[in-house]
Amino acid sequence: MQILFQNRQPDRIASLEEYRNSGGYEALTLALKKYTRAEVQQLALDAVLLGRGGAGFPAGRKWMTVAESAPFPRYMVCNADEMEPGTFKDRVLIHTDPHQIIEGMIIVGYSVLAEKGIVFIRTSYENAARIMEQEIVRAKEAGFLGKNILGSGFSMEIAVHRSAGRYICGENTAQMRAIEGKRANPTQPPPYATEKGIWGLPTVTHNVETLACIPHILRHGPEWFKSLAATPTAAGTKLYCVSGRVNRPGCFELPMGTRLSEIIEDHAGGMQEGYQFKACLPGGASTRFLPKSFYDIEMDFDAMKQAGHRLGTGSIIVFDHKTCLVAATLNMIEFFARESCGWCTPCREGLPYIREILSRIESGEGCNDDIPQLRRMCRYLCNTYCALAPGAVSPVESLLTYFEDDVQEHIRQRKCPFK
Amino acid sequence: MIPDDLKETLQRQIAATDHPREQVMDVVFILQDRFGYLSDPLLEEVAALVGMTPLEVEEIATFYEFIYRKPVGRHVIHVCDGVVCWMLEYQSVLDYLRSKLGIDYGQTTDDGRFTLLPTCCLGYCDRAPAMMIDRKIYGRLTPERIDEILGKLR
Numbered sequence: 001m002q003i004l005f006q007n008r009q010p011d012r013i014a015s016l017e018e019y020r021n022s023g024g025y026e027a028l029t030l031a032l033k034k035y036t037r038a039e040v041q042q043l044a045l046d047a048v049l050l051g052r053g054g055a056g057f058p059a060g061r062k063w064m065t066v067a068e069s070a071p072f073p074r075y076m077v078c079n080a081d082e083m084e085p086g087t088f089k090d091r092v093l094i095h096t097d098p099h100q101i102i103e104g105m106i107i108v109g110y111s112v113l114a115e116k117g118i119v120f121i122r123t124s125y126e127n128a129a130r131i132m133e134q135e136i137v138r139a140k141e142a143g144f145l146g147k148n149i150l151g152s153g154f155s156m157e158i159a160v161h162r163s164a165g166r167y168i169c170g171e172n173t174a175q176m177r178a179i180e181g182k183r184a185n186p187t188q189p190p191p192y193a194t195e196k197g198i199w200g201l202p203t204v205t206h207n208v209e210t211l212a213c214i215p216h217i218l219r220h221g222p223e224w225f226k227s228l229a230a231t232p233t234a235a236g237t238k239l240y241c242v243s244g245r246v247n248r249p250g251c252f253e254l255p256m257g258t259r260l261s262e263i264i265e266d267h268a269g270g271m272q273e274g275y276q277f278k279a280c281l282p283g284g285a286s287t288r289f290l291p292k293s294f295y296d297i298e299m300d301f302d303a304m305k306q307a308g309h310r311l312g313t314g315s316i317i318v319f320d321h322k323t324c325l326v327a328a329t330l331n332m333i334e335f336f337a338r339e340s341c342g343w344c345t346p347c348r349e350g351l352p353y354i355r356e357i358l359s360r361i362e363s364g365e366g367c368n369d370d371i372p373q374l375r376r377m378c379r380y381l382c383n384t385y386c387a388l389a390p391g392a393v394s395p396v397e398s399l400l401t402y403f404e405d406d407v408q409e410h411i412r413q414r415k416c417p418f419k
Numbered sequence: 420m421i422p423d424d425l426k427e428t429l430q431r432q433i434a435a436t437d438h439p440r441e442q443v444m445d446v447v448f449i450l451q452d453r454f455g456y457l458s459d460p461l462l463e464e465v466a467a468l469v470g471m472t473p474l475e476v477e478e479i480a481t482f483y484e485f486i487y488r489k490p491v492g493r494h495v496i497h498v499c500d501g502v503v504c505w506m507l508e509y510q511s512v513l514d515y516l517r518s519k520l521g522i523d524y525g526q527t528t529d530d531g532r533f534t535l536l537p538t539c540c541l542g543y544c545d546r547a548p549a550m551m552i553d554r555k556i557y558g559r560l561t562p563e564r565i566d567e568i569l570g571k572l573r
Contacts, residue, residue: 085501085540123485124541126554164444164483167539181440181469183478199438243503243544250545285502285540317544323506331505335539341482 003237004212005253007097013131016138019099025144027218031107032152040111047222048235053079053207054283054312056301065194066112066202074114075203078105078211080121081163081170084284087315089239090208092251094128098135104211106144109156112204117158120175123165133160167339171386172205185343186386209239231257234300242268244318245275257300275320283312285332286391288398324418325403326410329395330358336392347389350381354396361407364415371407375400420460429468439469443479447486456487492527492534494572497551501540504548512548512560
């Protein structure tokens with residue numbers, strides 16, 4: 001069942017008219033005219049809408065942490081800085097039906113009385129930035145943005161902020177500093193963003209996909225939203241991205257909790273000819289490798305957590321049996337080392353050290369002590385302000401857990417056995 | 420260094436925001452598009468425009484990947500070395516670009532047309548291998564396609 005992608009068409013975005021014909025902006029009218037702000041928050045909470053950017057935090061609870069007495073103006077930020085390797089769902093969503101994201105932003109804005117909306121978008125999504133700018137103007141012309149929206153007394157403006165390219169800007173606290181025109185180092189809460197965010201004012205940030213779910217929840221209700229999922233504790237649909245050694249890489253809207261095997265085989269066209277599934281990263285580069293023994297796992301927040309894994313962004317990178325996972329992990333650690341903001345010592349110094357060790361192993365110069373040393377490093381790197389370093393060591397730690405034989409084979413043969 | 424008419428446009432844009440420094444990256448992008456890279460004199464003018472010290476602007480400019488603090492070619496090629504592209508022919512794309520242009524990462528062709536740089540995952544993993552030139556994405560790269568793309572850029 002296609003909800004977020006109901007207006008998906010090849011090679012063009014849905015127009016405002018098409019979005020409205022499919023029920024678009026009815027939820028905003030309901031929010032402004034029928035529900036109180038507290039009721040809007042309760043609907044999101046009852047719908048078990050969990051943040052789709054990777055953390056899985058309940059959206060409704062986030063809004064409830066903005067105190068009634070909090071100062072103005074308040075900020076509503078749409079995080080479109082999609083830089084998790086393997087993840088491209090937010091880009092596809094903006095290129096498909098941008099008005100549901102705008103409508104979601106206005107509804108969240110109303111629920112916390114945030115008059116300032118900001119879409120934070122990465123450099124390589126310049127087309128998406130232009131689409132958002134253009135459609136924001138159209139929404140305003142139609143009376144959904146600006147002063148006194150639909151006669152409710154609530155006013156809101158949305159601006160697009162273009163980032164200049166750093167992975168860390170996707171992190172909530174770093175992103176707020178980037179918006180202020182400061183160097184984007186993450187800061188450690190408290191204070192939380194919903195209390196003191198941009199310029200010390202309450203700020204609610206959501207991922208693009210989370211925002212797009214909100215109008216549908218308001219129109220059809222929490223029970224309907226929960227019924228969309230494939231598993232009892234999950235809710236809604238999920239935009240799963242599949243990339244790597246499959247026949248039809250792409251972004252697919254499926255019930256939350258769909259089995260990994262079904263996503264890969266039925267939707268992404270299965271493995272390319274001559275290649276076998278070896279492992280995948282289920283939610284971008286900062287999640288743990290899933291070996292074949294997890295091939296039938298239900299891809300939702302709970303099931304993944306129970307299995308000791310993380311759903312992350314739900315962006316599945318598929319690795320085949322001919323690809324060296326030591327080299328793949330080295331590639332990702334190179335990325336994380338480059339993208340570390342450099343603030344916390346374990347991250348700044350630890351990631352290049354892990355890179356050195358992995359690089360030595362991959363080039364056949366590793367020794368037996370390297371494996372326990374890597375394990376220790378993975379543990380130390382969790383002492384940081386933000387989640388970059390703990391995420392960065394997920395592939396390393398899981399490589400050692402599930403594919404230690406591969407690593408040892410590099411050391412024993414004094415070369416990469418895949419070359 | 421900034422022509423008067425452009426400076427007035429920028430001043431109006433900055434005046435329209437509550438906090439001038441929120442506009443710092445927008446101003447830098449506009450100037451970089453016009454002048455190619457953010458030179459020291461330009462950086463000082465940006466600082467004056469948004470009410471920051473040159474050091475504060477430098478702190479941000481050197482933080483971001485797509486702000487160039489050194490001269491670059493007319494077109495900057497950013498080759499995606501994210502893990503999906505890496506798995507799917509990144510190395511052959513890079514080798515082809517290197518031999519075709521006769522330059523390595525961080526270098527500019529003698530005619531000033533192209534600069535070659537790596538970049539992290541561009542978010543076009545469904546069209547790997549990919550690269551970005553002048554903020555435009557090109558995916559499913561092959562030698563023929565690279566020839567065609569570069570041929571159109573003067």
